[in-house]
Amino acid sequence: MGAKIIVNGTEVSLNGIVMKMHPIMTDDDGLVVSVGRIWQLKGWQEEGKIEFKEAPSREVMEFARSVVWSMATTERMVEWTKQMAGLGYTGSSANTMNRGIEGCCPGTCDAKAKIVVGDGDKDKAELAELNRLINTYRQPGMQAIPPRLVIPDYSNRGHTGLSVEHVHYLATRFLEKGFQKRTGNTGHDIPVLVQESKSSELGSKSISNWRAKISEESGFAPKAHYERLFVQDTLYTSLGNGHFNQALNLFGNECPSIYGDMKYVIGNDRDLRHAVETGVQALVLKPTIPLRDRETIAQLLNSKREFKWGVADDGSLNIEDATEDMSNCKQFEALSKVLDAVELNCLVRSELGIKDSHRIGQQ
Structure with missing residues (x-):
């Protein structure tokens, strides 16, 4: 209920x-x-x-x-x-019309309610499928990929790309609270990327899709930043943690915030500087992975966000043994994983209480 x-x-x-x-x-x-x-x-x-x-x-x-x-x-x-x-x-x-953001976004309530009848078999099957697909296409080990080499994959969020407001929401958190590097299974999610070529079909579609996105939507890193990447033979496209990488690119270009007069400057945050300049450890998949499997991985990474998994010291990956995080989760965090870019923009504005934006009312 x-x-x-x-x-x-x-x-x-x-x-x-x-x-x-x-x-x-x-x-x-x-x-x-x-x-x-x-x-x-x-x-x-x-x-x-x-x-x-x-x-x-x-x-x-x-x-x-x-x-x-x-x-x-x-x-x-x-x-x-x-x-x-x-x-x-x-x-x-x-009163749903007066309810504050901490209780619930106006007009909504906790859709999962207090007691959830879970489908354990369904979770196990979907975790097994995610594990199978990543292990089928992954390159050995983990790789530190600089965010300047990353754009969203063509399959990302139903081809809608990323939410510029969520990218700035994350960048603002890095600026105000400091960058929290991953330790064990805690901290930011592990990015899941595809190593792509600018000349492949899906690599070319990813570039075209992202070019169109940054042309119609200001607020991402400047166009020149991405054009420097597009002339290179190799780039990486994100299936998971795409907003995270683009938030880091705002710091790499010292971009202004869309929420005020501040700029995203690394300053003395050494962990943030390392993430921006060197990148964080990521799972990298082979470019042979087909579109349908990319979509499945992207969907499962989001829908199974409550299952915490990592990569063992020997490089092995077994998502099937992931433990479910039963702690309370803000409605904002849960919804941010399943909405497309336009809907996620609306959610972030509601979370931050922003009522004046040129994006309000956009389809």
Whole structure:
């Protein structure tokens, strides 16, 4: 149990707020296929329930988290009210229009609720698939890849690229809190990159896709930074931790923040300087990995974010033995892993309380 949904024609309301950017979408035959670009319809379940996949398109929905709608019977509403009270949504927090960001983004609530009925077999199968794909295509060992050599892979987030606001959100955290290097299984995620050639099909598509992105969206590292990379024969494309690498590139170019007058300057942070100039240890995959397998790896890295894994001292990788992090996770962090670039921009603005941006209202 989680949010309260009301559908009126093609209009969808979430906890009383109309989601104007995400109406009911239908195909040419008039059949429902999605709620905007956030939920893709999978089908009916028992007891009249409807299952959606939390994904921006049907092409990338397979491994996305399921969202299930149930009829709001009297009995279920009694359970829902009790559950929301247990989560702290009482008193002033009961009003969805006035709820603060720490309780929940306005118009939403904890979709996973207090008790989650997990599908252990599904998790194991998907971790095994992620483990198989990475081990099939990985190059031996780990490699430190400088972020200046990295752009998003063509498969990234349904081909929408990265969220410029999330890149600046990470860079601001590095600036204010210092760069936290990875120790054991803690710290930043391990980047998963593909070694590409500018002349390969997917390498060329990645370059074209990113060129278009930085042309239409200011706020990333300057165009000249990437053009220096595009004339080289070898580059690396990110399947995982793409925002992380581009946040480091903001420091490499001492870019201005989109949130104020500050600049991203490394200063005396030695760990940050090493990450920017030398790079962090990454898993590098062979360029022969096909597009569909790239998409699967990217989706699973995000959907299985709560499973903490690493690379052993001998270089071996066994994601199947990853331990699930059962500690509390902010809704912002969880959602940031499954949204496309446009939706993630909106999420970051909500997290930071930004109400004045030229990106507001962009499709």
